[in-house]
Amino acid sequence: RLRKWQERIRTKDAGERNLQFALSEIDRMASALGVPRSVREVASVLYRRALDEDLIRGRSIEGVATACLYAACRQEGIPRSLEEVTEVARIEQKEIGRTYRYVAQELSLAMEPTDPKEYLPRFASELDLSEEVIAKARELVDASAEQGLLSGKSPSGFAAAAIYAASLLCNEKKTQREVADVANVTEVTIRNRYQEQIEAMDLGI
Amino acid sequence: MTDPKETINIENVVASTGIGQELDLQSVAMDLEGADYDPEQFPGLVYRTQNPKSAALIFRSGKIVCTGAKSTEDVHESLRIVFDKLRELDIKVEDEPEIVVQNIVTSADLGHQLNLNAIAIGLGLENIEYEPEQFPGLVYRLDGPEVVALLFGSGKLVITGGKEPEDAEKAVDKIVSRLEELGLLE
DNA sequence: GCTTTAAAAAGTAACGT
DNA sequence: ACGTTACTTTCAAAAGC
Numbered sequence: 001r002l003r004k005w006q007e008r009i010r011t012k013d014a015g016e017r018n019l020q021f022a023l024s025e026i027d028r029m030a031s032a033l034g035v036p037r038s039v040r041e042v043a044s045v046l047y048r049r050a051l052d053e054d055l056i057r058g059r060s061i062e063g064v065a066t067a068c069l070y071a072a073c074r075q076e077g078i079p080r081s082l083e084e085v086t087e088v089a090r091i092e093q094k095e096i097g098r099t100y101r102y103v104a105q106e107l108s109l110a111m112e113p114t115d116p117k118e119y120l121p122r123f124a125s126e127l128d129l130s131e132e133v134i135a136k137a138r139e140l141v142d143a144s145a146e147q148g149l150l151s152g153k154s155p156s157g158f159a160a161a162a163i164y165a166a167s168l169l170c171n172e173k174k175t176q177r178e179v180a181d182v183a184n185v186t187e188v189t190i191r192n193r194y195q196e197q198i199e200a201m202d203l204g205i
Numbered sequence: 206m207t208d209p210k211e212t213i214n215i216e217n218v219v220a221s222t223g224i225g226q227e228l229d230l231q232s233v234a235m236d237l238e239g240a241d242y243d244p245e246q247f248p249g250l251v252y253r254t255q256n257p258k259s260a261a262l263i264f265r266s267g268k269i270v271c272t273g274a275k276s277t278e279d280v281h282e283s284l285r286i287v288f289d290k291l292r293e294l295d296i297k298v299e300d301e302p303e304i305v306v307q308n309i310v311t312s313a314d315l316g317h318q319l320n321l322n323a324i325a326i327g328l329g330l331e332n333i334e335y336e337p338e339q340f341p342g343l344v345y346r347l348d349g350p351e352v353v354a355l356l357f358g359s360g361k362l363v364i365t366g367g368k369e370p371e372d373a374e375k376a377v378d379k380i381v382s383r384l385e386e387l388g389l390l391e
Numbered sequence: 392g393c394t395t396t397a398a399a400a401a402g403t404a405a406c407g408t
Numbered sequence: 409a410c411g412t413t414a415c416t417t418t419c420a421a422a423a424g425c
Binding site: 081082097101105108110111112113114145148150151152153154155156 | 318319320321322325326330331334335336337338339341342357358
């Protein structure tokens with residue numbers, strides 16, 4: 001009786017402490033990633049849902065919290081790549097990706113692949129590129145995606161190539177290295193795609 | 206039109222068997238040249254055959270896993286070689302241990318580029334996994350046959366999880382007809 | 392869940408030259 | 409800017425942690 005009561009309090013306290021820990025971790029990572037408060041709120045809601053659905057069993061709180069934040073960024077249209085999330089997380093990328101897939105499946109999140117265009121504003125802003133470059137990059141992404149060049153390619157690499165190509169076309173040139181650095185991809189990836197994106201857009205015009 | 210089924214190629218066959226005899230892997234490792242055995246790392250002894258090319262994992266219990274062969278025929282040939290090698294070490298091996306194929310990996314080509322984004326939505330996001338940031342292939346789990354297909358933008362695909370070559374053919378037929386009814390082939 | 396084996400697909404990354 | 413090597417994903421079995 002008394003022991004059971006104490007146990008319930010203990011369990012409740014532990015659960016409450018774990019939830020607070022998860023939410024504070026989401027807050028910490030969200031701040032480090034520089035995403036708006038709305039994303040943290042969506043991530044928190046996802047985490048509570050995961051908790052309600054018992055998805056934490058056999059997984060780390062840290063992992064589920066991180067996966068929820070990654071999913072929330074995507075749902076809110078301001079994606080952070082797994083690599084970027086990993087930089088502020090305390091678990092490895094492979095585990096974040098695996099947990100994200102599990103949570104997305106169990107909560108029926110119906111996540112569509114990230115649209116490369118959602119990366120454009122951030123990349124352009126970090127490179128001090130104009131609105132004109134963003135518009136041109138959008139054209140490049142749409143034209144090349146329409147011609148089937150997007151299948152299988154990483155959204156951030158695709159966006160990076162479009163930003164680089166657009167900066168050339170708009171006479172606001174940035175080097176491949178500068179674009180690669182803000183996008184967290186290699187110069188090789190940009191080099192391998194920007195040319196065909198320009199060709200795709202020229203064909204479409 | 207080339208039937209995509211004609212492009213199916215078996216890339217790997219995994220099978221298990223057993224000699225019905227316990228083994229002292231430490232001594233087998235000493236006597237069998239080319240054997241890799243590091244019990245700290247993995248409980249099985251690794252023995253590779255050259256013709257056909259394959260790798261056999263031999264366990265203390267006498268059970269053996271063979272992988273890397275390009276056909277069911279090659280699996281039997283590889284294991285025949287392994288059995289004979291063990292017999293040379295004066296280890297008793299049944300005449301014809303039962304060999305069970307556990308998995309067949311095949312590749313094929315649908316002959317058309319694929320719009321994976323459209324296919325992901327067409328097949329239903331809840332039925333597939335497509336995370337191009339992590340892997341370029343779209344993962345599609347079929348009900349019958351029970352196999353997993355990896356679809357690529359090039360139109361090529363990998364089918365794994367099947368236990369017989371027919372599973373891959375059935376899978377390709379199902380995938381082709383599903384994509385056709387969705388109007389996403391070609 | 393992990394450890395090991397093999398194999399394909401295509402993309403990306405990290406080396407060295 | 410090459411080339412090479414290697415990692416990502418899927419699958420199954422084995423014995424043991």
